[in-house]
Amino acid sequence: MQIKPQTVEAVLFFNDGGVCKEMLYPEFEAMLDGVVSMPEFADQQMRVAYVLINTRLQIRAAVFFYLDFNEDGSADSGWNIPLRNLAERTGRGPDLGAGPIRLACRSQCPVSWYQMHLWDPELTQSRNHLVMLRDRIRRNQLGLLVEEEIPQVVPAERLQMVAEDAWYAADSAKQAATERAEKREQEQRLKAAQLIKQQRLRIANLEQQREADITRLRDLAAQQQARLLEEAAQLRQELLDKEQLVEQLRSQLAEQAEGFQKNREEMSQQLRALEHNSRAEAQASQAQFNEELRRQIAAAVAEYKEQVSIRDVELAYRNELDSQLQQEIEQLQKQRDALIEQSGEQVLKRLSGLGVTFMAYHPGAGHLTIPLHDMARYQQNPLAYAAAKCAVSEEQYGQWVQHYQQPTCVATLSSGERCNMPLDKVEAPSRFFIGESNCCARHRAQDRLRTGS
The missing domain is CATH 1.10.287 (Helix Hairpins)
Incomplete structure (x- = not known):
């Protein structure tokens, strides 16, 4: 009869540098009963992780919780969290080598009134508490018995020869290939779901940190x-x-x-x-x-x-x-x-770092791509910025824009009204001359006579 593999319960303590102490669950129970104390944790609130480990040193479940210590280093006598129950009832987490683990933390707690006593592990690239747990358990500093996976040998007397007409079972092979493809597709879906869940957990952690910083x-x-x-x-x-x-x-x-x-x-x-x-x-x-x-x-x-x-x-x-x-x-x-x-x-x-470009349209200059270092100058005077791009003065560019939008004579008649004689539109600001390009032939000649006199 094949013996079902056993799992081992362990408890690991975290500080700012990572895992600082690890012990088996019976030692943890002795500490809770007051048999032993932890002077190095005196008057502190420690972050602790309860894990279930299989015989191949792989984590199957994890519960992240807080534990307070008194001034003499003894554990809080009022602490009472059903770790085993939480590990059995909680949802799935990331894959640490033996399939998706069962993960219980503040953002994923099956019992709401225990949520305030749990904490969320960091899952960033530079600091990942789950990876710290996996690497620490693989070191096997607790001295756990490791069971290597040995292929089972079938006795010779149990081997049977199938009938000759069943040697080439094309349909069976095709069905087996289809089942393997479906199995691989299902595994890929499970891995994708685990990755999405892990990213959601990481996003929730970042949101909580941001809210805490804003509140502070x-x-x-x-x-x-x-x-x-x-x-x-x-x-x-x-x-x-x-x-x-x-x-x-x-x-x-x-x-x-x-x-x-x-x-x-x-x-x-x-x-x-x-x-x-x-x-x-x-x-x-x-x-x-x-x-x-x-x-x-x-x-x-x-x-x-x-x-x-x-x-x-x-x-x-x-x-x-x-x-x-x-x-x-x-x-x-x-x-x-x-x-x-x-x-x-x-x-x-x-x-700008994400590749966004700032563009504005001005007549005569076309669509201008505005660099980030010119954004302040453009906001102060967009007309002067466009005039500089056209190599003309701001006054010349402004009157050219009026001429471009309404190509009529701007001279004033004796009655006080504008001449408004239609003119040929000057397409470029550099070829526009104030007093000539925006005046008809009669007012242009009068202006020259006054200038000559």
């Missing part, structure tokens, strides 16, 4: 803009607070000056009362009072002027900082506009 850039731009707006709002609020403080100081100064004025008036009244007793004493007291009052007022005014000047300096500094922030915002907007323009130039360069 949008978040970064939004954060920077929010930070700048927040700083500008904070500075405006500080400026408003400083202005309110200056107003408060000015009002306090006015109140104190008013208080000094009242005190002066009261003391003046007291002086006038003392004048009746002693004029000399009153004069001395008045002089002393005035001097003391002047000193107090001068000291108070100097103190408040100093405070006001300090606040004015702070206010000027805040205004200058606000203007600098406004300039930075304008520069960022200019950079954004420049990036948008550069993105348009990049599109034109990409189209």
Whole structure:
């Protein structure tokens, strides 16, 4: 009795450089049970692949999943993914030597609630995780038993001679050839379907990476803009607070000056009362009072002027900082506009690299093929660009175009209307002369007479 080949379960760990560790599934179960730990994976989320290997070291199924490790290197105790069930129920993947494998990953998961715990392998030419798995398994560092394919020998006693009339079975041979052709066609279809599926998986991976990059850039731009707006709002609020403080100081100064004025008036009244007793004493007291009052007022005014000047300096500094922030915002907007323009130039360069040519039609110059380095000059002034191609000035080319579209006399009659006398059309801009080619014989002669006089 022939024994059915056995498959071996293995688990391989990936890092940025490729496969960093491999083990058999019983060792993986012991690690999940906490019997052994992995200190080199402490406090990390590792990308892991579960594979089924046949006796010829060929992969038959693969499941790509995440596994978290604690700070002590032990596996997450809450991890529970039915790897064998996913490997049996998932769809087909690429051919790694033994026919299409069964592949379970984020973009191809038979059970939707396990999708967030799986990851998609990279299938680029420079980095292909499936090729890494195939090459690593072929090294057989796990020490698996390899069964070589030996052709079966039929015992001599089981050999039988067919009848002589059945030796030349043309119909049977033709039927066998037809079956072989159908089998080859079916194999080619399967290979084409596998290739298409592999390319779709690769496209899905690239789309996810692009969406992640776009989201990251949008978040970064939004954060920077929010930070700048927040700083500008904070500075405006500080400026408003400083202005309110200056107003408060000015009002306090006015109140104190008013208080000094009242005190002066009261003391003046007291002086006038003392004048009746002693004029000399009153004069001395008045002089002393005035001097003391002047000193107090001068000291108070100097103190408040100093405070006001300090606040004015702070206010000027805040205004200058606000203007600098406004300039930075304008520069960022200019950079954004420049990036948008550069993105348009990049599109034109990409189209030119793909073999796309830019062509425009102008009368007299015909269909012009515009090189990529002349595209900016052509966009600024298409008429001047066509005139240069015709070796004439822009003015001469523009009037020739008018003449070419309407070959009539452009001279103005005494009534103010245009002559509009039909003329012979000049086909080339280089043979067109302003004042002659676009005027009739009568106005051309008048123009010559005026020129001669």
